[in-house]
Amino acid sequence: MRFTKKEEEMLDGKYGAAVQKSIELLVAVGECYSAERFVEVGSAHLSCANPVSAGKGGTRFIKEMAEKGGKFAVPTTTNPASLDPWTWREMGFSERLYREQLSVSNAIAEMGGFVCNTCTPYLIGHVPRVRENISWSESSAVIYANSVLGSRTNREGAPSALAAGLTGRTPAYGYHLAENRHGKLKIIVNGTLLKGATDYATLGYFGGKIAQDRVPIFTGIPQSVSLHELKYLGAALATSGTVGLFHVVGVTPEAPTEGIASGHKKIGSSDTFEFTLKELKETEESISKIGPEEIDLVILGCPHASIEQIKEYIEVLSERRVKDKVEIWILVSNMIKKYAENIGYAKRIESTGAKLVSDTCPSPMPGGFFKSRGYRAVATDSPKMAYYASTTQDVPCHYGSLDKFVDVVTKRI
Amino acid sequence: MTEIILKGHKVAKGKAQGEALVSKSPISFLGGVNSDTGIIVEQGHELEGMSVADKILIFPIGKGSTGGSYKIYELACNNKAPRAIINLRADPVVAVGAIMGSIPMMDKPEQDPFEIIKTGDFVEVDADQGIVRARSKSS
Numbered sequence: 401m402r403f404t405k406k407e408e409e410m411l412d413g414k415y416g417a418a419v420q421k422s423i424e425l426l427v428a429v430g431e432c433y434s435a436e437r438f439v440e441v442g443s444a445h446l447s448c449a450n451p452v453s454a455g456k457g458g459t460r461f462i463k464e465m466a467e468k469g470g471k472f473a474v475p476t477t478t479n480p481a482s483l484d485p486w487t488w489r490e491m492g493f494s495e496r497l498y499r500e501q502l503s504v505s506n507a508i509a510e511m512g513g514f515v516c517n518t519c520t521p522y523l524i525g526h527v528p529r530v531r532e533n534i535s536w537s538e539s540s541a542v543i544y545a546n547s548v549l550g551s552r553t554n555r556e557g558a559p560s561a562l563a564a565g566l567t568g569r570t571p572a573y574g575y576h577l578a579e580n581r582h583g584k585l586k587i588i589v590n591g592t593l594l595k596g597a598t599d600y601a602t603l604g605y606f607g608g609k610i611a612q613d614r615v616p617i618f619t620g621i622p623q624s625v626s627l628h629e630l631k632y633l634g635a636a637l638a639t640s641g642t643v644g645l646f647h648v649v650g651v652t653p654e655a656p657t658e659g660i661a662s663g664h665k666k667i668g669s670s671d672t673f674e675f676t677l678k679e680l681k682e683t684e685e686s687i688s689k690i691g692p693e694e695i696d697l698v699i700l701g702c703p704h705a706s707i708e709q710i711k712e713y714i715e716v717l718s719e720r721r722v723k724d725k726v727e728i729w730i731l732v733s734n735m736i737k738k739y740a741e742n743i744g745y746a747k748r749i750e751s752t753g754a755k756l757v758s759d760t761c762p763s764p765m766p767g768g769f770f771k772s773r774g775y776r777a778v779a780t781d782s783p784k785m786a787y788y789a790s791t792t793q794d795v796p797c798h799y800g801s802l803d804k805f806v807d808v809v810t811k812r813i
Numbered sequence: 814m815t816e817i818i819l820k821g822h823k824v825a826k827g828k829a830q831g832e833a834l835v836s837k838s839p840i841s842f843l844g845g846v847n848s849d850t851g852i853i854v855e856q857g858h859e860l861e862g863m864s865v866a867d868k869i870l871i872f873p874i875g876k877g878s879t880g881g882s883y884k885i886y887e888l889a890c891n892n893k894a895p896r897a898i899i900n901l902r903a904d905p906v907v908a909v910g911a912i913m914g915s916i917p918m919m920d921k922p923e924q925d926p927f928e929i930i931k932t933g934d935f936v937e938v939d940a941d942q943g944i945v946r947a948r949s950k951s952s
Binding site: 421424425428429431432433448453454455456457458460461537557558559560 | 822824825826848879880882883884885886887888890902903904905906908909911912913
């Protein structure tokens with residue numbers, strides 16, 4: 401790799417031990433991918449910013465970087481915490497976990513990080529520009545930034561995103577280079593079938609299996625598609641596949657036309673797929689492992705819900721009351737929760753018996769937490785939640801949009 | 814005693830020496846190695862039950878989730894890490910973990926290390942110079 405003078409100085413330790421360790425780590429990553437140079441990044445987003453996902457090693461590394469005097473060179477935000485730091489006691493988390501979370505969050509704050517505990521930093525003001533190089537971890541945020549915002553990031557792991565935040569650099573390879581951003585396969589969608597975010601997520605789950613790590617191009621999606629529908633589409637693509645970027649012709653910034661999205665390369669019939677009612681039904685059934693009758697916990701908002709989604713949930717839940725022995729969580733960032741409180745949405749949610757749970761999600765919660773609290777079966781409107789709740793909390797999941805199973809989990813008042 | 818010199822490419826700086834532990838199959842540090850003991854726990858792995866601690870660990874490439882980097886670092890914190898790592902080709906998960914844990918690491922050896930180095934051989938790694946010296950136990 402070639403280095404600028406400043407990068408040489410970072411390697412020589414002129415900017416301190418934390419920057420030196422970080423840039424060494426990024427050089428190693430760059431050499432693995434044959435990068436020739438670094439690019440400057442505008443921001444970083446850190447996954448594993450909690451004691452459970454980071455484990456003992458990650459927790460120690462984050463603290464060590466803070467102790468060595470590391471300071472973020474660019475705005476750096478954090479992914480969900482292991483608990484809701486506002487309501488952890490009533491939710492049944494231990495004081496010990498709260499302290500552990502606090503020590504990780506404090507170390508990140510000491511380095512100048514914005515501790516926001518959300519997988520949707522782009523909903524609370526962390527919005528990179530078109531073509532801006534960034535270094536984000538959290539697969540659903542990566543795919544949103546690349547595809548919907550037109551920013552450029554690879555699917556970073558937690559340590560490399562931390563190192564990029566501390567140095568303001570990332571190796572130039574993968575999605576940072578325009579030639580790697582073209583679509584390689586095409587999915588022709590019957591857009592009239594897609595009624596809400598969950599249908600878009602089903603499409604994403606279907607697409608991710610086919611695309612694996614390639615960039616898919618979607619055609620047939622209406623221009624009226626909402627940002628949270630695109631968010632659900634991307635999160636699901638990154639769940640069933642390792643997709644980091646997608647294009648929607650006529651909708652996303654790098655796809656004004658199919659030709660531009662594919663880099664004017666012809667996509668052959670073996671790389672062209674259709675998404676019709678048959679694929680929608682089959683995919684939805686394959687994600688859903690149980691019927692809605694067994695549910696004792698409903699989890700909505702994966703990735704964390706936007707204010708428009710909260711409004712949609714209010715509409716479905718209005719004049720209803722959550723049944724005894726059932727809980728409904730709507731996962732949000734704390735800023736969106738405050739927003740919902742300010743405009744009266746939080747009260748309306750509470751009046752149904754549902755809860756806005758902020759700053760967390762089941763994946764960074766301690767394994768076995770659900771079972772210890774008696775949650776044995778989950779329903780969700782997101783395939784990503786269905787995957788992570790079942791793998792990290794070992795509970796079976798029902799999958800579908802809330803309006804389809806609302807009668808099972810609530811009663812009319 | 815014959816000494817064989819192998820040239821390669823530095824991934825993580827430093828020097829180390831010790832006994833070789835050779836695996837012809839990839840290793841996953843997340844789930845595959847117990848970070849408290851250093852013992853390889855992946856079922857059916859050719860080194861299952863052996864410890865990577867204080868060894869010169871030679872394997873083709875890492876596999877598995879990015880969480881593996883933090884696990885290699887955890888091994889180092891627990892003094893159960895290998896003294897050095899030699900891969901045919903470094904993958905970012907292992908490379909990042911080695912840098913984090915200050916474990917000397919090399920890749921792209923000019924000759925096939927599996928032909929030259931056997932488990933138990935004495936190996937010196939000088940990642941800074943890109944040189945590995947191996948002395949066969951049997952000869």
